[in-house]
Amino acid sequence: MTLSGIGVAGCGRMGAPMLASLLKAGFDAFGYDVRPASDFAALSPHMRPLDAFSQDLRILITVVRDIAQTEDVLFGAQNLATAPNLKTIILSSTLSPRYIRDLRPRIPPHITLIDAPMSGAAIAAEESRLSFMLGGTDATLDAHQPLFDAMGAHFHRMGDYGMGMQAKVLNNLLAASHTAMTRLVLNWADDAGLDETRLLNLIHTSSGQNWLASGFDEIEFARDGWAEDNTIGILVKDVASALDAAPEGADLALPETVQSAIRKLAPRPKSGGAP
Incomplete structure (x- = not known):
């Protein structure tokens, strides 16, 4: 061909x-x-x-x-x-x-x-x-x-x-959960006075390791808040795609909670307080 x-x-x-x-x-x-x-x-x-x-x-x-x-x-x-x-x-x-x-x-x-x-x-x-x-x-x-x-x-x-897309929406469901939870963890760390860079380095080599945390300073949307037209907004759409393909009778509470958490994300300033 x-x-x-x-x-x-x-x-x-x-x-x-x-x-x-x-x-x-x-x-x-x-x-x-x-x-x-x-x-x-x-x-x-x-x-x-x-x-x-x-x-x-x-x-x-x-x-x-x-x-x-x-x-x-x-x-x-x-x-x-x-x-x-x-x-x-x-x-x-x-x-x-x-x-x-x-x-x-x-x-x-x-x-x-x-x-x-x-x-x-x-x-x-x-x-x-x-x-x-x-x-x-x-x-x-x-x-x-x-x-x-x-x-x-x-x-x-x-x-x-069709199987490529099925796999992708399941992968992105995990990515969405990592995004929501990593951002929550970083916010709680701020409140506790932990240094962001040190904590991310720890996560990268420990049991909490995930794609977003490991690439936090490279992934262009890692610090974004939710907006309809940005990548965080796309994650909400991707969770919806996963929900659309959920098995009949599946418990949707956890993915719907993740989706709700992503919708509430606010922009995160760079480490040290710079915008």
Whole structure:
């Protein structure tokens, strides 16, 4: 399979560095975003208006925020599911697994679907070391693996189409719980007079170790408060995706409590009191 005509739809915090990684690896790749190309600095020459993006598109990678934006990309304002030369859609947004499964009958049967949500935050995207959770047949994933190799460092084949997204929302449910609890622990430590850096160093090598605490000074949203349009807000959406795919009759009290705690997060100043 020839890997050309690779379009990244949604060139924001994650999509832009993913496009940059594909270009660095030598792929015929280009981007589309609702923002003008002039907003994208070095990537501006590789951003295309919708008509040109659609015409040249063979492999679509979607990296938009949520289901509503995915609907726009595939069927609504952009309507890229009908692009004339489209062969593959790679879904890298974190979405409800139910929605992902329900997409299959809505997409023309000649178009291959891969669910490939990723983890690692913007720093991992910028350094081409994302972790991908992949859903699809081995033959399909083998054919597209060079694209994932260009953007990532860890690849987890979780099963058939839809299983990558199921794994991702469960992973993000843990990430959300770590975020809520790590921030609570740091606030309580402030009240007790503990030094933030010393405590984070302790956590990194002790039983409380988790991804957010270990990368607290690198992860760009670690100190953010909740807002509808930021990454903390996305975590609330990701918990909702996990809840949507919860087993019938499951006890939802703990994930709903985590979701509520994240909604209440206020910005945390840098160690030493600097904003």
